[in-house]
Amino acid sequence: MRILHLLASPAYSGPAENVAFLAQAQRELGHAVTIAVDRKRPGPPNEEPIVPRLQALGLLDEGGLELSVKSTPRGLWRDARALRRRPVDVVHAHFTHDHLLARWARPKRTVLVRSLHAPRSLRWSLPAADGYTVPTGELAHRLSGRRVQVLGPLLDPAFRPVADRPAQQRALGVEARPLIGMVSNLQPSRRHLLGLEAFSRLLREQPGARLALIGEGPLEAELRARSSAADLQGRVHFAGYQEGPAFVRWLQALDEVWVLGLGNDWSGRAAAQARACGVRVVAVREGALEQFADALVEESEPDAVVRASLGGARRAGEGIDNRVVAAEVLALYAAAGAPR
Numbered sequence: 001m002r003i004l005h006l007l008a009s010p011a012y013s014g015p016a017e018n019v020a021f022l023a024q025a026q027r028e029l030g031h032a033v034t035i036a037v038d039r040k041r042p043g044p045p046n047e048e049p050i051v052p053r054l055q056a057l058g059l060l061d062e063g064g065l066e067l068s069v070k071s072t073p074r075g076l077w078r079d080a081r082a083l084r085r086r087p088v089d090v091v092h093a094h095f096t097h098d099h100l101l102a103r104w105a106r107p108k109r110t111v112l113v114r115s116l117h118a119p120r121s122l123r124w125s126l127p128a129a130d131g132y133t134v135p136t137g138e139l140a141h142r143l144s145g146r147r148v149q150v151l152g153p154l155l156d157p158a159f160r161p162v163a164d165r166p167a168q169q170r171a172l173g174v175e176a177r178p179l180i181g182m183v184s185n186l187q188p189s190r191r192h193l194l195g196l197e198a199f200s201r202l203l204r205e206q207p208g209a210r211l212a213l214i215g216e217g218p219l220e221a222e223l224r225a226r227s228s229a230a231d232l233q234g235r236v237h238f239a240g241y242q243e244g245p246a247f248v249r250w251l252q253a254l255d256e257v258w259v260l261g262l263g264n265d266w267s268g269r270a271a272a273q274a275r276a277c278g279v280r281v282v283a284v285r286e287g288a289l290e291q292f293a294d295a296l297v298e299e300s301e302p303d304a305v306v307r308a309s310l311g312g313a314r315r316a317g318e319g320i321d322n323r324v325v326a327a328e329v330l331a332l333y334a335a336a337g338a339p340r
Contacts, residue, residue, distance in 0.1 A: 001330070002031070003033045006098035007036065007037050007050075007098065010039075011047040013048065014117070015117040018151075019094055024322070037050050037060070040071060046185065066078065067098065089333075099114050113132065113333060115134075116132060117264060119266065130337060132146060133149050136266060137150055147332065147335060151325070153288070154320065154322045159248060162277070162278075168249065172253050174237050177206070180212070181211070181254040184261075184263065186213065188219065191260035193222070193223070198309070199235075212236075213237070214241075214250050214251075215240075216241045251277045251279065257281055260297065266288060268287055271283055275317055280294045280314055281294050283296060283297065284296070284300065285297075295309070
């Protein structure tokens with residue numbers, strides 16, 4: 001099967017990692033797979049650019065698509081013309097721009113599948129496709145009557161427990177009992193300010209705790225100002241943006257991760273990564289987080305986060321096999337009419 005993923009993003013963040021590992025697993029199952037991405041916009045300053053990462057994986061599409069929301073009408077026309085000529089069996093669109101382009105210009109006898117990565121993509125104006133994937137069963141229910149499949153997170157095998165977590169913490173200079181982390185871009189939807197208020201209260205019960213904020217973003221100055229207050233001073237570590245092996249090392253060093261809000265990827269990938277590293281997960285009831293959380297925060301208020309953190313319970317969970325997930329998506333393609 002010849003598969004072309006469309007991902008109109010210049011950054012290796014949000015759904016991009018899931019798309020890359022899906023494409024990689026599909027290729028390992030014997031299919032010809034590439035990913036076309038935004039070639040016009042520079043990547044955001046606080047996120048990893050996607051082109052070098054896909055080049056390293058051998059997945060970057062070189063079919064001449066600009067694939068950008070900033071394309072001019074002439075650029076869109078060139079993309080439509082180039083896509084219409086592509087000899088592919090499946091076009092798998094991931095963002096609205098990708099879906100609209102594919103609706104206008106998919107090659108003849110090509111199956112079109114759309115992935116919805118967050119609820120905001122499910123609107124009355126959703127263009128038609130031969131099949132859809134969604135991150136949660138609730139979204140699948142809202143697409144009742146269409147060919148739809150729940151697509152969970154896919155993981156890099158590098159996410160696994162470290163043999164000596166205290167030694168990992170010492171190596172990173174953040175030894176604590178416990179070390180709690182928040183792993184995301186520093187923006188309002190991730191509720192870092194709620195995390196800081198909850199952590200301030202948690203310190204009354206666990207004075208040896210430390211909080212690591214792993215990421216960068218527009219809220220950093222405000223978060224640093226709050227962290228300089230007397231109740232938090234010296235207890236919050238700003239680790240900055242981490243990628244690749246460095247990000248894995250930080251995640252492995254954590255005793256617990258707080259996921260208090262989601263952005264444009266509702267698959268619960270950060271929680272799944274943490275669980276794969278043996279890290280306890282405290283999460284709000286959003287997207288697919290419930291599937292991976294050891295403890296759920298039922299209310300978006302500090303005491304609820306503290307209660308969930310202090311509970312300490314862990315639950316068993318199955319690992320994620322990328323090839324199994326990829327095979328399920330391939331079955332969706334076949335059900336939609338793609339050759340096996």
